[in-house]
Amino acid sequence: MQHRIIVLGAGYTGAFAAGRLARRLHPEDVQITLVNAEADFVERVRMHQVAAGQDLKPRPFAEMFAGTGVELKLAKVTAVDADAKTVAVTGAGGAETLAYDTLVYALGSGWTDHGVPGAAEHAHQIASRPGALKLRERLARLDAGATVTVVGGGLTGVEAATEFAEARPDLKVALVARGGLGDWVSPKAQAHMRKVFAKLGIEVHEHADVAEVRADAVVTADGAEIASAATVWTTGFAVHPIAAATAIETTDRGQIVVDRDMASVSHPDVFAVGDAGYAIGDAGVPLRMSCASGIPMAQVAADAITARLTGAKAGKVPLGYFNQCISLGRTEGLIQYVTADDQARSVSLRGRFAARYKELICKGAAWGVANPTYGMPVRRRRTARAAERTGTAVKALA
Numbered sequence: 001m002q003h004r005i006i007v008l009g010a011g012y013t014g015a016f017a018a019g020r021l022a023r024r025l026h027p028e029d030v031q032i033t034l035v036n037a038e039a040d041f042v043e044r045v046r047m048h049q050v051a052a053g054q055d056l057k058p059r060p061f062a063e064m065f066a067g068t069g070v071e072l073k074l075a076k077v078t079a080v081d082a083d084a085k086t087v088a089v090t091g092a093g094g095a096e097t098l099a100y101d102t103l104v105y106a107l108g109s110g111w112t113d114h115g116v117p118g119a120a121e122h123a124h125q126i127a128s129r130p131g132a133l134k135l136r137e138r139l140a141r142l143d144a145g146a147t148v149t150v151v152g153g154g155l156t157g158v159e160a161a162t163e164f165a166e167a168r169p170d171l172k173v174a175l176v177a178r179g180g181l182g183d184w185v186s187p188k189a190q191a192h193m194r195k196v197f198a199k200l201g202i203e204v205h206e207h208a209d210v211a212e213v214r215a216d217a218v219v220t221a222d223g224a225e226i227a228s229a230a231t232v233w234t235t236g237f238a239v240h241p242i243a244a245a246t247a248i249e250t251t252d253r254g255q256i257v258v259d260r261d262m263a264s265v266s267h268p269d270v271f272a273v274g275d276a277g278y279a280i281g282d283a284g285v286p287l288r289m290s291c292a293s294g295i296p297m298a299q300v301a302a303d304a305i306t307a308r309l310t311g312a313k314a315g316k317v318p319l320g321y322f323n324q325c326i327s328l329g330r331t332e333g334l335i336q337y338v339t340a341d342d343q344a345r346s347v348s349l350r351g352r353f354a355a356r357y358k359e360l361i362c363k364g365a366a367w368g369v370a371n372p373t374y375g376m377p378v379r380r381r382r383t384a385r386a387a388e389r390t391g392t393a394v395k396a397l398a
């Protein structure tokens, strides 16, 4: 009997993990099912570009997984029963229950309004493709002079505001940040960010908390009203509630708590990667929701599962940070070098070169998902159970 591996979610981390497992395990010994709601890979890190009107290269999973042995199931995951080892899904054929031996949970995250009144009704989000497409339509209908207000001064807010201001110089773009603009990068990088914001004419409201979102304005905690024909909410991500509704140990935010192998601390047959997993990096601090840490998490999980099933030794993949790559529109960017625990160093790259570097990183991330062994030849190993059954030594396929 084949070992049944189910991977939930085909974003950066689930697709990577499924593809890597398929390339490292013998197809006769394992059945790898990848469940995803959509038929093509979504480059989530480019959702601000989609909202700004850019079209992305289509990346159908049928092409990405052709010949790999990964079976793609187009369905929505509705529940997981980690004790019964089953997953409930709903697809074109209706509701179904799938049984697994090993589960990789990679459902990613969506946006959160943090309970701010009016945000759910009036704000747009770019954490998902439907959200980005809805905002794109809204921006296309806005007349010259209308204000687009981006709430959130983190990476996503900064990228979104600059992208919109560059693509639509006829609009007024504002950014509302709880702290100071770019106060998490080095002084030189921050100065560059401010210069680009000024060049693009983006109005920045610093040290401001948004207390309410209205149809035509955002209101800050101190009562100031900022006119807004379209409000874009980028104050952080929240995981889907599915994991928290299971017996699996999760954090207060609903992320699955995992060990260094990305295995759940309560259910070792469940692995969690990407935004859905709560892992501690090598520097001793929790990894943040990002591709930068999610893809290494997926590699660790795939290799740990391979090791567990075949007896092969898993190599050590570093879990830490190296740089933050920030686009400031299509022609400007910032590469901020950081410590392993994500704190800014003094070194940064700025300007056109940084924009090109960031573009390469985005392309590289999508390429890595389709090439999860990074082009290196790998052996497809027999599982220890299969070798035992057939009475042969554990073998590998070239």
Ligand SMILES: Cc1cc2nc3c(=O)[nH]c(=O)nc-3n(C[C@H](O)[C@H](O)[C@H](O)COP(=O)(O)OP(=O)(O)OC[C@H]3O[C@@H](n4cnc5c(N)ncnc54)[C@H](O)[C@@H]3O)c2cc1C
Residues within 6 Å of the ligand: 008, 009, 010, 011, 012, 013, 014, 035, 036, 037, 038, 042, 044, 045, 046, 047, 048, 075, 076, 077, 078, 106, 107, 108, 109, 126, 127, 128, 156, 159, 240, 273, 274, 275, 276, 289, 290, 291, 292, 293, 294, 325, 326
């Ligand atoms: C605009 C933007 C810019 C970003 N820029 C950066 C950046 O520069 N660098 C960086 O490191 N990170 C960046 N991020 C964060 C990064 O995109 C996420 O951390 C990353 O996508 C997480 O990968 P994941 O595989 O965990 O989840 P996702 O990529 O979100 O994939 C989850 C998958 O699960 C599917 N799914 C979800 N729920 C269900 C369900 N119930 N049933 C079936 N399928 C489901 C989704 O359709 C999706 O395919 C950015 C995010 C955004 C929104």
